[in-house]
Amino acid sequence: MKIIDGKEVSASVREEIAEQVAKLKNEGKKTGLAVIIVGNNPASRVYVNNKKKGCEQVGINSYEYALPEETKTEDILSLIDKLNKDDKVDGILCQLPLPEQIDEEAVINAIAPDKDVDAFRPENTGHIMTGDYSFLPCTPAGIIELLKFYDIAIEGKECVVIGRSNIVGKPMAMLLLHNNGTVTICHSRSRNLKDITSRADILVAAVGKEKFVTKDMVKDGAVVIDVGMNRDGNGKLCGDVDFENIKDKCSYITPVPGGVGPMTITMLLKNTLTASQNHK
Numbered sequence: 001m002k003i004i005d006g007k008e009v010s011a012s013v014r015e016e017i018a019e020q021v022a023k024l025k026n027e028g029k030k031t032g033l034a035v036i037i038v039g040n041n042p043a044s045r046v047y048v049n050n051k052k053k054g055c056e057q058v059g060i061n062s063y064e065y066a067l068p069e070e071t072k073t074e075d076i077l078s079l080i081d082k083l084n085k086d087d088k089v090d091g092i093l094c095q096l097p098l099p100e101q102i103d104e105e106a107v108i109n110a111i112a113p114d115k116d117v118d119a120f121r122p123e124n125t126g127h128i129m130t131g132d133y134s135f136l137p138c139t140p141a142g143i144i145e146l147l148k149f150y151d152i153a154i155e156g157k158e159c160v161v162i163g164r165s166n167i168v169g170k171p172m173a174m175l176l177l178h179n180n181g182t183v184t185i186c187h188s189r190s191r192n193l194k195d196i197t198s199r200a201d202i203l204v205a206a207v208g209k210e211k212f213v214t215k216d217m218v219k220d221g222a223v224v225i226d227v228g229m230n231r232d233g234n235g236k237l238c239g240d241v242d243f244e245n246i247k248d249k250c251s252y253i254t255p256v257p258g259g260v261g262p263m264t265i266t267m268l269l270k271n272t273l274t275a276s277q278n279h280k
């Protein structure tokens with residue numbers, strides 16, 4: 001069994017990004033990411049700080065717009081309109097979730113497609129379906145990078161994704177398909193889940209339920225990718241996979257923390273670089 005080290009892969013990808021950002025800078029083009037955060041959700045604050053740190057590390061300018069909890073939809077829309085027209089800004093990101101009075105869909109759709117570095121807009125998700133994309137949702141893209149780094153072939157493999165969210169499950173399935181995997185998506189209404197998951201050569205768990213994937217659901221020698229970020233009974237960070245009981249059954253497995261997590265922000269930085277190159 002080999003543990004997939006997201007920190008190592010992330011560091012290697014960030015080095016490449018930093019080189020490309022520096023190259024653009026030498027040609028007179030600075031790369032910029034605008035981050036909007038509304039209210040004082042502590043988890044959102046941690047994510048935004050990590051994104052700023054990531055930008056600093058690779059030489060991307062980051063601009064933070066912290067708005068009060070009571071902000072209205074139209075206030076964010078007018079800010080996004082300004083950022084869409086600002087040449088210093090290559091990527092725009094609005095940290096989710098937003099307070100309930102704000103129309104999340106309207107906010108996502110207001111971001112210009114060429115600055116939508118989260119790849120949440122319908123146009124960008126459509127491009128993922130057809131395979132002619134500029135940006136990919138950060139978590140699925142990070143998972144593909146992890147598999148490539150460890151020379152884990154996807155072609156011809158039986159791939160199972162548990163979870164069908166628009167942010168992870170669906171785009172993950174499409175990317176595995178683009179890499180010639182044979183893909184099954186499972187969800188809360190799937191029957192005989194164990195029978196399906198135990199066929200998987202590559203199993204991706206993205207359900208958001210602590211230790212949901214148990215040993216009897218995993219095939220011997222499978223590659224197990226855990227997207228979950230949960231807290232167990234003791235408040236300790238854990239994934240969707242029962243890591244301790246499964247790890248000896250796998251050929252490769254991602255830990256939580258330190259597996260998929262570090263890749264998500266790295267791929268956001270990569271998308272911002274791509275946007276900057278496209279704008280140049």
